[in-house]
Amino acid sequence: MKIDFLLIGQGLAGSALSYRLIKEGCKVMVMDLPHENKSSRVAAGLYNPITGKKMVKTWKGDQLFPVIEPFYEALEKELGVKFLYKKSIYRPFLSIEEQNEWMGYSGEESFRGYFKQIYQTSLFPEVLNPFGGILLSMSGYLDIPVYLDAYRDYLIKLDAYREEKFEESRLEFLSEGIVYEDIHAQGVIYCNGLGAMESKLFPNAPFAPVKGEILDLQQDFVPDEIINRGVFRIPLPNGQLRVGSTYTWHDLDIGPTERAKEEIFEKLDKLIISNEKVLMQHRTGIRPATKDRKPFLGKHPEHSGVYMFNGFGAKGVSLTPYFSWVMADLLLRGKNPEKEVNISRWK
Template sequence: MEVDFLLIGQGLAGTVLSYRLLKEGKSVLVIDLPEGNKSSRVAAGLYNPITGRRLVKTWNADLLFPEIEPLYSSLEEELGTVLLHEKPIYIPFLSVEEQNEWMGKSGDVEFEPYLERIQIQGLYSEVNDPYGGILLKMTGYLDINTLLDHYSTYLKNKAALIEGVFEEKQLQLDPEGIRYGNIKAKAIVYCNGLGAMESKFFETLPFVPVKGEILDIQQGFKPQEIINRGVFRVVLPDGSIRLGSTYSWSDTDYGPTEGAKIELFEKSDKLILVEGKRVIHHKTGIRPTTRDRKPILGKHPEYESVYIFNGFGPKGVSLVPYYSKMMVELLIHGNRPEKEVDISRFFNYI
């Protein structure tokens, strides 16, 4: 079997990159172990341009966010299913000073694309927001599980997916590309998250595994908006509520922890003034973040046909659409990625 590109991993990164390559008329083969996609499958899928304790515009937002809706809408049309849930995000203010600061920003062209309005009084009696908050647009969440499931079927129908373990020791490099068993390709792309840490090509890259835990619960109060301050609270289509997310750099065991559940409940109770809740699911995943919190794209410095598209962490839904375009430019036309995300920034580690 001969293809243009062999991709390792069909998480969010491998799904979107392979889709873009197919749309460019290139042939792909994806090798994936479905149960290995834990970081993608437990991710809440939020995309939000204003984040962090200080409510700053997320890195490269003006480049990233215009690509989100067109890419996932195209996938919706191709796969015949709903994937993107466009919902406003409401972030309560913590103080009068914060309210005043955002009143000043309301006329700033830097924030205009993302700011629906400043709420100077509480939006809901069920929310702890005595100082009001900001209502954001160009926000929502992606149903990643539905995307991965439908896209897996899509690839199978094209005979473009092998489900199983990738055995790197079987990989051979030659002047014309790579060989893997009876498969020949011009290049191989590692899109397999933390699995890249086990590769002889990328084991020295500064990946930082971060464990995240989320809860699906039953509870009253089901607004249209995503409420987000310290914890995010999303009403899902079935009426359940998703709470998240924790971040742990020390505990990288895949099992759920009681401490994370307590942490999420405590933050939720400070934000949402509604009694009574019941846990439906408690999910965990290990996210493939990097030391500088930016993704890693590019060609291996020593091996001509070995590439990586990885390290997207908890903001993968907003990062992958834009940077997959950049990766396609590299794979097809040889155009190097921006230095901020190029693997070359880690040459000292290789």
């Protein structure tokens, strides 16, 4: 079978990049084992333009956020399945100084389009916050399992998907590309998250795996908006809430922990006035983050047919629509990604 590119992994990275390539007229094959691909499927899917404790515009926000919703909306139309939920995010202020700072930002051109309104008192009486907050736009969440399952079905119909384990030892390098079993391709692209750490082609890749845990709850306060400060609180179509997330670089065991559950509950109790809290589900995943928190895009320094599109960490929903376009530019037009995300920055 002759194809253009073999992609390893059908998580957020592999799905976005393969779709870009297909739309560019390429023939691809995506190889994946869904039951092993847990980091994408467990993620909450939140995309949020104002992030962190200091509530700053997310890295490369002006490039990323205009692309996110149109990309997933096009996929929804293509696949005939809904998985994008555009929702405002309410972020409470922690001090009067923070409120004043954002009142100042409201007049700046660089922040226009990212928020709907600034409140000097709390938007919701159930939110424990005397300083008001900001209601963000260009935000929401992706139902990642629904998205990945629908896209896998799309690939199957195109004869562009194989459910099998990739064995790197079977990869052969030729002057005109690579061979893997019956597949002849121009190149192979590692989109397989932390699975790339097992590659002998990318030894000592500077991944910094991060464990995250999230809870699905029933609670008596369910607004349409996402509330995010300390923890995020996402209203789901079934009336439940998705709450999280924890971040740890040390406790990388597979299962959920009581410690993480209590941490999320404690933060939630500081945010929301509510006595009712019924735990429905507790999930955990290991995110393929990197040491500098920037993704890896680019070509192997020695093997011309080997590439990596990986390391998107907890922000894969936000990052992959834009960077899949950047990666397609490298694969099809020879345009190298900027140094900040290029794997050449890592020796």
